[in-house]
Amino acid sequence: MYITRFKNTGECKATLKQFTLNKEERLKSRKLMDELFVSGKTLTVFPFRLVWIETKLLVDYPAQMAVSVSKRNFKHAVDRNRLKRLMREAYRKNKPGVYDTAKQLNKQYALMLIYTGRKMVDYAEVESKIIITLKKFTERCNETPA
RNA sequence: UAUGCAGGCCGUUCUAUCGCUUCAUCGCAAGGUGGGGAGGAAAGUCCGGACAACACAGGGUGCCGUACCACCUAACGGGUGGGCAGGUGGCGGGUAACUUCCACCUGACAGAUAGUGCCGCAGAGAACUAUACCGCCAUGCGCCCAUGUAUGGGUGCGAGGUAAGGGUGAAAACGCGGGGUAAGAGCCCACGGAUGUACCAGCAAUGUUGCAUCGGGUAAACCUUACGGGUUGAAAAGCCAAAUAGGUUGCAAUUGGUUACGUGUAACCAGGGGGGCGGCCCGCUCUUCAUUUGCAAUGGGUAGGCAGAUACAGGUUACAGGCGACUGUAAUCGCAGAUAAAUGAUAGAAUCCGCGCUUGCGUGGAACAGAACCCGGCUUACAGGCCUGCAUUUUUA
RNA sequence: CGGGACGUAGCGUAGCCUGGUAUCGCGCCAGCAUGGGGUGCUGGAGGUCGGAGGUUCAAAUCCUCUCGUCCCGA
Numbered sequence: 001m002y003i004t005r006f007k008n009t010g011e012c013k014a015t016l017k018q019f020t021l022n023k024e025e026r027l028k029s030r031k032l033m034d035e036l037f038v039s040g041k042t043l044t045v046f047p048f049r050l051v052w053i054e055t056k057l058l059v060d061y062p063a064q065m066a067v068s069v070s071k072r073n074f075k076h077a078v079d080r081n082r083l084k085r086l087m088r089e090a091y092r093k094n095k096p097g098v099y100d101t102a103k104q105l106n107k108q109y110a111l112m113l114i115y116t117g118r119k120m121v122d123y124a125e126v127e128s129k130i131i132i133t134l135k136k137f138t139e140r141c142n143e144t145p146a
Numbered sequence: 147u148a149u150g151c152a153g154g155c156c157g158u159u160c161u162a163u164c165g166c167u168u169c170a171u172c173g174c175a176a177g178g179u180g181g182g183g184a185g186g187a188a189a190g191u192c193c194g195g196a197c198a199a200c201a202c203a204g205g206g207u208g209c210c211g212u213a214c215c216a217c218c219u220a221a222c223g224g225g226u227g228g229g230c231a232g233g234u235g236g237c238g239g240g241u242a243a244c245u246u247c248c249a250c251c252u253g254a255c256a257g258a259u260a261g262u263g264c265c266g267c268a269g270a271g272a273a274c275u276a277u278a279c280c281g282c283c284a285u286g287c288g289c290c291c292a293u294g295u296a297u298g299g300g301u302g303c304g305a306g307g308u309a310a311g312g313g314u315g316a317a318a319a320c321g322c323g324g325g326g327u328a329a330g331a332g333c334c335c336a337c338g339g340a341u342g343u344a345c346c347a348g349c350a351a352u353g354u355u356g357c358a359u360c361g362g363g364u365a366a367a368c369c370u371u372a373c374g375g376g377u378u379g380a381a382a383a384g385c386c387a388a389a390u391a392g393g394u395u396g397c398a399a400u401u402g403g404u405u406a407c408g409u410g411u412a413a414c415c416a417g418g419g420g421g422g423c424g425g426c427c428c429g430c431u432c433u434u435c436a437u438u439u440g441c442a443a444u445g446g447g448u449a450g451g452c453a454g455a456u457a458c459a460g461g462u463u464a465c466a467g468g469c470g471a472c473u474g475u476a477a478u479c480g481c482a483g484a485u486a487a488a489u490g491a492u493a494g495a496a497u498c499c500g501c502g503c504u505u506g507c508g509u510g511g512a513a514c515a516g517a518a519c520c521c522g523g524c525u526u527a528c529a530g531g532c533c534u535g536c537a538u539u540u541u542u543a
Numbered sequence: 544c545g546g547g548a549c550g551u552a553g554c555g556u557a558g559c560c561u562g563g564u565a566u567c568g569c570g571c572c573a574g575c576a577u578g579g580g581g582u583g584c585u586g587g588a589g590g591u592c593g594g595a596g597g598u599u600c601a602a603a604u605c606c607u608c609u610c611g612u613c614c615c616g617a
Binding site for chain 2: 019020021023026028029030031033066067068076077078080081082085086088089090092093112123
């Protein structure tokens with residue numbers, strides 16, 4: 001849906017670059033993640049939980065994200081990989097809102113998406129719930145500018 | 147053609163758009179272009195190797211593992227071929243039990259005749275050749291009966307022989323038939339079985355035949371024999387190395403505490419080492435240290451990076467050797483390399499399967515399952531499909 | 544990635560090494576005692592010993608494979 005909208009505006013080539021998710025946009029630092037779990041803020045939209053923290057990143061992007069699926073809830077590696085891929089895909093397509101908010105506030109964030117459900121779901125449901133989650137996240141960021 | 151058994155192979159495909167990762171290339175850069183991107187089990191982690199670090203004269207013992215024989219292999223607990231045992235099926239033979247032959251499957255398949263242990267309950271007895279329960283057979287003594295008058299029968303007590311029969315049990319001291327005997331017993335014989343041994347055949351396991359012997363089971367109980375194993379695993383081992391803290395060294399500055407006030411000065415008190423005066427102690431005096439700060443150097447080393455780590459017991463094809471596992475030669479190919487961890491999402495079409503209506507539409511679904519140092523096996527999971535061999539049945543030629 | 548332990552009645556456990564009978568406590572059911580309940584006493588039921596295969600006359604126990612749970616190392 002985003003694709004068609006931006007195509008209509010006429011600035012196709014430049015705006016399409018928004019929907020990327022390369023190495024530098026993924027959270028990879030073990031130290032940051034430890035900090036995230038110790039002092040991060042949480043927000044839950046079933047079946048997801050978003051943990052975030054405002055911090056200084058070593059890259060230019062306004063946010064880095066990671067995904068996680070518990071081995072306890074999904075025994076097979078195939079299922080865990082599939083859920084993580086779906087979550088990454090949904091974030092990739094819906095992250096411009098997050099980036100805009102972060103740029104306006106001149107902040108950088110580390111995010112982690114955790115799947116807390118116990119059942120497999122399809123992509124449509126994952127994307128709809130991720131949109132809600134990210135919308136709530138941006139609202140919370142605007143509420144607490146300090 | 148169908149069924150069964152055995153073996154092998156495949157295990158969704160294509161297009162478009164948006165993404166991820168890696169390599170090459172172009173570019174000052176932003177980025178562009180092109181190529182590669184999960185499996186037969188990637189799984190379980192049950193074995194074996196490669197590689198690495200540490201240890202190591204040699205021998206014995208212990209511990210762990212393996213176990214018919216030969217071969218293959220880098221190696222193996224894997225594989226191939228053979229032997230033996232058991233099972234299934236088939237054509238025959240036979241009244242039947244059973245069985246020649248053929249095919250397939252299964253086998254932790256060394257040793258119980260080296261030793262120790264165990265074998266509940268039942269049973270007389272559960273292991274060095276048996277404490278005889280019922281029974282069978284003689285026999286001593288007593289009593290009773292019969293008569294042909296020295297024997298027979300019955301019965302009680304005693305002392306023997308006997309493993310044929312009954313009974314117990316999962317299992318009873320080779321099986322079975324005959325001879326033999328008082329009754330019996332491999333005591334003897336025929337057939338069969340087991341063990342040892344000799345000759346022959348075979349590389350060997352083993353087999354044929356002869357001779358000797360007849361000793362229950364259990365080694366997935368201890369054990370014996372033979373062979374093998376040094377230990378630890380990519381979190382091994384190595385290289386580069388930011389920031390911060392701390393270590394060491396050098397240089398410079400700074401003694402510490404208490405009291406007073408104007409908060410950096412003054413006064414008072416006090417420790418260790420060294421030097422000087424002095425023969426020595428005390429004492430006097432000088433200096434330094436402990437402490438803190440700054441700068442510089444340095445080694446260890448964290449985050450992170452490099453590398454280990456993807457071209458090798460490699461794949462494919464052809465030829466040759468071998469019954470086969472496999473090996474040799476030649477040609478050809480380059481076939482994932484992530485690291486909080488890529489290989490995905492959406493739309494459309496095809497293929498297959500299920501359901502509904504009904505003969506082409508609708509709808510749902512696409513087995514098991516995701517590389518993490520690599521390789522060779524084993525084991526386990528798996529929708530559906532294809533191929534080969536063997537056996538049987540039916541039909542056709 | 545590597546290493547280790549455990550699955551037994553509704554719950555918690557013993558038995559496994561050294562193979563033949565599955566133990567104990569709580570809970571459950573019935574009876575007695577009480578006007579009734581609790582407490583107490585007596586009796587009883589309830590077990591594929593996680594699953595499959597093997598060794599053995601005989602397996603919860605021994606061996607192999609497998610499923611699940613938990614723990615440890617980094």
